[in-house]
Amino acid sequence: MFVPPAAAMIYVIALFFRATWLSQNVAVLVVVFIVVLGALAVLLRRRPPIASVRSAARLVDLRSGAQDHFLTLATIDPATQPVSLIARLRRQAEWFRNRVDLKRDFPYRLKRSAYWSFGGSLAAAILIHLLLVLGLPGRDTGAGPERLRELARQMALKPELRELANELDALAARLDDPQISAEEKHVLAQQIEKKIAEQQKNQEQKDNRDLLAQAASALSQQEQQQASSGQQQGERQKGAGSIQTNAPQEGQGENKQTQASGGDGQGDLNAQLSQGMDAGKSKQPGQDQNRSGDAKNNRGQPEPNQPGTDPKKEKPGKTQGGSKEGAGQQQASAEPPPQVGPPAERFYKAGEGKEGLKGAGYVTVQLPEEVVADASGESRATKESKNNRIRTQVPVSNVPLPTHVPNAPTEKQPVPIEYRSIIR
Amino acid sequence: MDPELFQQTFRHLEVEVQKVIVGHDDLIRKVLIAFFAGGHVLLEGVPGLGKTLLVKSLSQTLGLSFKRIQFTPDLMPSDIVGTEVLTETSGRREFQFKRGPIFAHVVLADEINRATPKTQSAVLEAMEEKQVTVFGDSHLLESPFIVLATQNPIELEGTYPLPEAQLDRFFFKLLVASPAPAELKEILKRTTGTASAEVSTVLPEDGGKRVNDMQRLLRQVMIAPPIEDYVVRLVHATQPDGTNGGPLKSSVKQYIRFGSSPRGAQAVILGAKGNALAENRVHVSYEDVEGTILPALRHRIILNFQAEAENITTDQVIGEIIKQVPRN
Numbered sequence: 001m002f003v004p005p006a007a008a009m010i011y012v013i014a015l016f017f018r019a020t021w022l023s024q025n026v027a028v029l030v031v032v033f034i035v036v037l038g039a040l041a042v043l044l045r046r047r048p049p050i051a052s053v054r055s056a057a058r059l060v061d062l063r064s065g066a067q068d069h070f071l072t073l074a075t076i077d078p079a080t081q082p083v084s085l086i087a088r089l090r091r092q093a094e095w096f097r098n099r100v101d102l103k104r105d106f107p108y109r110l111k112r113s114a115y116w117s118f119g120g121s122l123a124a125a126i127l128i129h130l131l132l133v134l135g136l137p138g139r140d141t142g143a144g145p146e147r148l149r150e151l152a153r154q155m156a157l158k159p160e161l162r163e164l165a166n167e168l169d170a171l172a173a174r175l176d177d178p179q180i181s182a183e184e185k186h187v188l189a190q191q192i193e194k195k196i197a198e199q200q201k202n203q204e205q206k207d208n209r210d211l212l213a214q215a216a217s218a219l220s221q222q223e224q225q226q227a228s229s230g231q232q233q234g235e236r237q238k239g240a241g242s243i244q245t246n247a248p249q250e251g252q253g254e255n256k257q258t259q260a261s262g263g264d265g266q267g268d269l270n271a272q273l274s275q276g277m278d279a280g281k282s283k284q285p286g287q288d289q290n291r292s293g294d295a296k297n298n299r300g301q302p303e304p305n306q307p308g309t310d311p312k313k314e315k316p317g318k319t320q321g322g323s324k325e326g327a328g329q330q331q332a333s334a335e336p337p338p339q340v341g342p343p344a345e346r347f348y349k350a351g352e353g354k355e356g357l358k359g360a361g362y363v364t365v366q367l368p369e370e371v372v373a374d375a376s377g378e379s380r381a382t383k384e385s386k387n388n389r390i391r392t393q394v395p396v397s398n399v400p401l402p403t404h405v406p407n408a409p410t411e412k413q414p415v416p417i418e419y420r421s422i423i424r
Numbered sequence: 425m426d427p428e429l430f431q432q433t434f435r436h437l438e439v440e441v442q443k444v445i446v447g448h449d450d451l452i453r454k455v456l457i458a459f460f461a462g463g464h465v466l467l468e469g470v471p472g473l474g475k476t477l478l479v480k481s482l483s484q485t486l487g488l489s490f491k492r493i494q495f496t497p498d499l500m501p502s503d504i505v506g507t508e509v510l511t512e513t514s515g516r517r518e519f520q521f522k523r524g525p526i527f528a529h530v531v532l533a534d535e536i537n538r539a540t541p542k543t544q545s546a547v548l549e550a551m552e553e554k555q556v557t558v559f560g561d562s563h564l565l566e567s568p569f570i571v572l573a574t575q576n577p578i579e580l581e582g583t584y585p586l587p588e589a590q591l592d593r594f595f596f597k598l599l600v601a602s603p604a605p606a607e608l609k610e611i612l613k614r615t616t617g618t619a620s621a622e623v624s625t626v627l628p629e630d631g632g633k634r635v636n637d638m639q640r641l642l643r644q645v646m647i648a649p650p651i652e653d654y655v656v657r658l659v660h661a662t663q664p665d666g667t668n669g670g671p672l673k674s675s676v677k678q679y680i681r682f683g684s685s686p687r688g689a690q691a692v693i694l695g696a697k698g699n700a701l702a703e704n705r706v707h708v709s710y711e712d713v714e715g716t717i718l719p720a721l722r723h724r725i726i727l728n729f730q731a732e733a734e735n736i737t738t739d740q741v742i743g744e745i746i747k748q749v750p751r752n
Contacts, residue, residue, distance in 0.1 A: 072707040
């Protein structure tokens with residue numbers, strides 16, 4: 001019962017070892033551990049291979065309907081019993097013995113747990129094998145350095161290719177070396193590829209040309225594998241908190257941007273903070289990081305989602321319209337705009353074209369003396385917080401957006417990421 | 425004695441009694457087993473079920489002496505065991521022991537619970553010791569000796585229920601059930617017509633010797649140690665609490681006031697042996713034990729008030745014990 005799981009685990013360890021996920025020492029240690037564990041389990045669960053005479057006799061009685069003839073014969077002491085009765089009991093038991101057919105009454109059956117153990121272990125081994133082969137193609141090194149070594153061995157048999165074979169062998173060794181970076185491996189592989197290509201031109205024998213073609217193919221395959229594994233690694237790194245991303249943003253905040261791009265005919269850009277915007281943005285960890293960076297630079301900027309934030313503590317003149325005093329005197333943030341690409345290209349939603357937000361990366365915002373947002377004269381955040389008696393003064397612009405002026409003076413400032421969805 | 429002969433004799437006795445007693449096959453077998461095991465039987469049932477007829481028929485088939493004692497409240501011990509009477513022989517007066525009805529092979533103690541405890545104890549002493557003591561002289565009873573006592577379970581007024589210690593002297597307590605309709609029809613056919621069934625004596629003239637041989641053979645029947653252990657576990661399980669609690673669940677234990685005595689275990693094994701011989705076997709099986717445990721233990725387990733209030737019978741308790749105690 002314990003053999004199939006142990007065998008399956010050893011097979012999986014062998015797979016990991018082949019995939020170079022485990023070093024030789026670790027693999028050996030794990031295998032030894034599994035073997036010891038299996039032996040311990042067998043020892044603990046060991047039962048005598050042969051049933052006791054008493055239980056066997058009881059079983060025969062049950063199968064043959066002998067009414068405990070065999071049990072009595074197997075357990076009594078004949079010396080203390082009358083001989084005539086013992087003889088009679090034996091005669092009767094003999095008669096019942098003929099009714100027992102070993103194959104029919106005691107067929108050899110594996111226990112159900114053995115089937116489960118075997119089936120489960122086999123399924124697990126196949127599953128892990130398939131996962132390794134299909135799910136992680138970059139790890140399939142069967143055609144990698146080993147293949148190169150094999151080709152090098154074949155090439156070494158040919159005198160004219162011996163030098164190239166040595167180089168190929170050295171390359172395979174370097175490919176196996178984890179201390180050498182991927183770029184370096186790539187460069188080395190390309191060098192050898194060039195040499196192979198040159199050699200191919202010079203070769204006249206068909207065999208040699210085939211061999212060189214195989215080597216070139218193996219090298220290119222190896223490079224592809226490295227490239228794909230490097231890409232996967234890069235993607236994993238991004239997913240784990242990369243800062244730079246062009247992924248389209250989703251959320252309530254972007255809905256508002258959609259409205260802005262649609263335009264209401266006034267051409268105003270009312271910068272509003274909303275909770276929905278933050279909710280929409282919080283899905284991107286990278287952006288959170290950006291936000292935190294902005295928050296450092298724009299300290300004192302009101303944060304409606306944080307009830308503890310007191311806008312009165314903001315420093316006048318250094319906020320981005322967070323207070324009355326700062327209105328109309330906005331200063332450009334010290335932080336340079338993101339250099340990855342134009343903001344419009346980075347932040348437009350799916351379905352929006354570049355032209356929709358073209359040039360929207362830098363807007364000139366002039367805030368009036370009084371906060372005027374819409375017809376009622378209140379910004380959304382103000383409305384929402386009115387009942388809670390927290391009157392958040394949010395930056396609002398009612399000035400039409402002028403044409404883009406290059407080299408604009410101090411009013412020019414980058415649109416923080418947080419604001420992109422509140423422009424309407 | 426050959427087990428074959430035992431089985432033939434036993435079967436013959438059964439058939440002869442069944443000529444008179446309709447149904448009650450199991451009852452007849454159990455009475456015979458108790459007889460060959462050397463025990464006494466308490467028959468419990470309402471009047472008119474054939475208890476007395478059963479005992480009479482049995483004594484006739486055995487060819488042994490039979491006496492019937494009708495127990496009444498004014499019955500004295502001397503009326504049962506006998507007494508010294510003054511007699512004059514050849515001009516000389518002397519006390520001579522006059523044997524009572526207890527001096528018989530088969531004694532029917534009819535409605536034993538109607539006699540006073542003093543009289544009951546006289547019978548019970550004879551049952552246990554197989555001798556009586558009158559005025560300092562001990563008188564051995566004849567062997568084989570069996571007392572078949574009857575009692576009516578519904579008429580309790582003016583009765584003296586047997587104490588537990590005296591109940592323990594009975595090997596089996598058998599319940600005589602009312603006949604099934606088909607059996608009743610057969611009873612009517614046999615008893616209301618002109619034809620009357622007569623039983624014949626099965627045992628030869630020296631029937632007593634044959635019975636003694638059969639009793640000896642019964643004790644020689646083999647029992648496997650695992651089955652012996654099973655009997656021990658069963659009887660042990662009847663103990664309600666303490667270290668003798670056994671493996672019983674509380675759902676059963678809560679009804680038991682006193683468990684079975686060792687006599688109960690003896691009765692189970694001897695009864696099982698008798699059953700095995702009756703089935704032409706020389707060894708005891710688990711089935712023999714389970715078939716015997718009910719009559720052997722039902723009067724030895726004393727239930728408490730809770731069981732009485734909930735109409736729980738000893739038979740139910742024993743049935744539950746058999747379910748809960750594993751064979752191996």
